Amino acid sequence: MASGTVSLGTAGRDAAAARARRLPRVTGRGLKAAAARVIPPLVVLAAFLLFWEIACARPTAGLPPPSRVLSEAWPIIADPFFDNGGTDKGLFWHIFASLQRVALGFFLAVVVGVLLGTLVGQSDWAMRGLDPIFQVLRTIPPLAWLPLSLAAFRDGQPSAIFVIFITSIWPIIINTAVGIRNIPQDYRNVAAVIRLNPLEFFWKIMLPSAAPYIFTGLRIGVGLSWLAIVAAEMLIGGVGIGFFIWDAWNSSHISEIIVALVYVGVIGFILDRLVAALGALVTRGTSAA
Amino acid sequence: MTAPAHLDLSQVGISFTRSGQTTEVLRDVNLKLAKGEFVSIIGHSGCGKSTVLNIVAGLLKASTGAVLLDGKEVSAPGPERAVVFQNHSLLPWLTVRENVALAVDKVLAKRKSRAERAAWVAHNLALVNMTHAADKRPNEISGGMKQRVGIARALAMEPTVLLMDEPFGALDALTRAHLQDQLMEIQMRLRNTVIMITHDVDEAVLLSDRIVMMTNGPSATIGEILPVPLARPRRRLDLVEDQTYVHCRAEVLEFLYARHAKPALAA
Numbered sequence: 001m002a003s004g005t006v007s008l009g010t011a012g013r014d015a016a017a018a019r020a021r022r023l024p025r026v027t028g029r030g031l032k033a034a035a036a037r038v039i040p041p042l043v044v045l046a047a048f049l050l051f052w053e054i055a056c057a058r059p060t061a062g063l064p065p066p067s068r069v070l071s072e073a074w075p076i077i078a079d080p081f082f083d084n085g086g087t088d089k090g091l092f093w094h095i096f097a098s099l100q101r102v103a104l105g106f107f108l109a110v111v112v113g114v115l116l117g118t119l120v121g122q123s124d125w126a127m128r129g130l131d132p133i134f135q136v137l138r139t140i141p142p143l144a145w146l147p148l149s150l151a152a153f154r155d156g157q158p159s160a161i162f163v164i165f166i167t168s169i170w171p172i173i174i175n176t177a178v179g180i181r182n183i184p185q186d187y188r189n190v191a192a193v194i195r196l197n198p199l200e201f202f203w204k205i206m207l208p209s210a211a212p213y214i215f216t217g218l219r220i221g222v223g224l225s226w227l228a229i230v231a232a233e234m235l236i237g238g239v240g241i242g243f244f245i246w247d248a249w250n251s252s253h254i255s256e257i258i259v260a261l262v263y264v265g266v267i268g269f270i271l272d273r274l275v276a277a278l279g280a281l282v283t284r285g286t287s288a289a
Numbered sequence: 290m291t292a293p294a295h296l297d298l299s300q301v302g303i304s305f306t307r308s309g310q311t312t313e314v315l316r317d318v319n320l321k322l323a324k325g326e327f328v329s330i331i332g333h334s335g336c337g338k339s340t341v342l343n344i345v346a347g348l349l350k351a352s353t354g355a356v357l358l359d360g361k362e363v364s365a366p367g368p369e370r371a372v373v374f375q376n377h378s379l380l381p382w383l384t385v386r387e388n389v390a391l392a393v394d395k396v397l398a399k400r401k402s403r404a405e406r407a408a409w410v411a412h413n414l415a416l417v418n419m420t421h422a423a424d425k426r427p428n429e430i431s432g433g434m435k436q437r438v439g440i441a442r443a444l445a446m447e448p449t450v451l452l453m454d455e456p457f458g459a460l461d462a463l464t465r466a467h468l469q470d471q472l473m474e475i476q477m478r479l480r481n482t483v484i485m486i487t488h489d490v491d492e493a494v495l496l497s498d499r500i501v502m503m504t505n506g507p508s509a510t511i512g513e514i515l516p517v518p519l520a521r522p523r524r525r526l527d528l529v530e531d532q533t534y535v536h537c538r539a540e541v542l543e544f545l546y547a548r549h550a551k552p553a554l555a556a
Binding site for chain 1: 346347348365366367368370371372374376378380382391392395396446
């Protein structure tokens with residue numbers, strides 16, 4: 001690292017050495033490891049794009065090749081922030097609207113799911129009563145709830161949020177219940193000896209102890225809700241990435257659909273990693289127990 | 290004893306029913322402790338000695354008989370009967386200090402101000418020499434250290450009776466000896482009433498005023514109570530050839546391995 005610098009005094013060299021010690025990752029080996037992780041996906045991606053380009057090169061092909069996707073959809077890629085009123089908005093606004101629905105629906109699912117999961121995990125009676133119902137309800141596909149929620153709410157926005165809620169709540173309930181059931185008797189004994197009341201027990205013992213399980217449920221839940229929102233928005237209309245895709249299909253803008261799908265995939269991946277990172281942060285002590 | 294005992298177990302028995310079959314684990318356990326007394330309960334594994342402790346702690350309910358602490362019947366767990374658990378039972382998501390503070394903040398909330406409680410947590414960590422690791426999490430410290438924190442947490446509740454369930458059972462011999470010495474030193478200062486479960490004969494003789502020896506289960510009960518008339522402070526090295534020590538040790542060994550050997554071992 002110091003080899004690139006021309007003439008350092010003793011003090012300068014010491015400072016450089018100190019910096020090198022503080023940044024142990026910026027070494028030849030670190031770069032090599034990073035390259036080993038980054039290069040294979042890039043190679044595979046390039047090969048896939050090349051294959052796609054060749055396969056769709058004929059003018060009669062059903063799908064546009066990547067080069068044409070790029071040129072046709074360039075306006076929406078270049079300016080995701082335009083807003084011409086109504087539903088004629090940039091991709092950013094559509095994704096933002098979808099994320100808002102997911103955020104609200106998922107937040108409600110977390111609150112209700114953790115509480116219900118705690119109830120099911122804590123009480124044998126609730127477990128016997130609720131578990132069969134949950135097991136049946138959780139197999140219902142998200143979109144099947146949409147007509148029912150439209151009938152109940154008579155509006156697209158709350159219906160979409162309800163679909164997110166009902167889709168993501170099951171893994172949260174089930175994982176929370178398992179986490180609560182797995183709280184070691186030792187922790188319960190400690191809580192009993194110091195006489196924590198039920199509310200303190202919930203906040204100070206149950207939630208942190210079950211956190212690794214809860215976050216597994218949250219991660220599955222956020223993935224499912226992102227799956228569901230795109231489908232739901234295709235049906236309810238309004239601003240949203242799902243509506244954008246359906247609208248593009250109706251206007252035969254296949255290239256725009258492909259760009260939107262890339263965004264959907266990337267956002268879904270980021271959501272998953274965000275929840276995973278949050279979980280790792282919150283449970284850093286517990287999981288190593 | 291004419292005065293009512295500080296802690297009084299009378300005719301305590303417990304049975305467990307599993308799939309229609311009832312097993313009597315303890316029967317007619319009678320034991321009286323004076324204030325400040327250190328009593329250990331020793332017996333083969335499975336004889337129900339931990340069950341006795343859990344009944345005194347209130348974590349298990351006796352089927353027959355009762356436990357009285359200062360004349361009041363014990364019916365639920367509480368901080369005046371603090372427990373040092375066998376496997377330390379520290380909460381892994383809290384630091385050492387937070388583990389002790391959780392108990393202190395709950396138990397002493399009415400008696401001490403916030404600042405006093407923080408000082409009391411620090412004081413108890415210092416008592417077991419754990420101040421240096423106060424901000425570490427349990428998975429970052431050794432087994433012996435965890436057990437010391439467990440003891441600090443129990444002592445910090447200002448218990449009337451300290452209950453210890455094989456506190457040093459999971460530790461290596463050197464760490465165990467070290468912690469025993471520390472415990473004796475703390476006990477000299479605080480004069481707690483202590484019930485300790487152990488399966489280690491030397492530990493029982495070294496630490497106790499009396500040793501309660503239990504018969505084998507099912508229907509285990511107290512076989513014999515042996516007083517240990519050794520002066521305190523006791524020093525491990527001085528005791529090795531002490532006649533009283535050797536005699537007590539022999540008595541316990543005789544009880545455990547001759548008169549009440551485990552059936553499986555005797556065969």
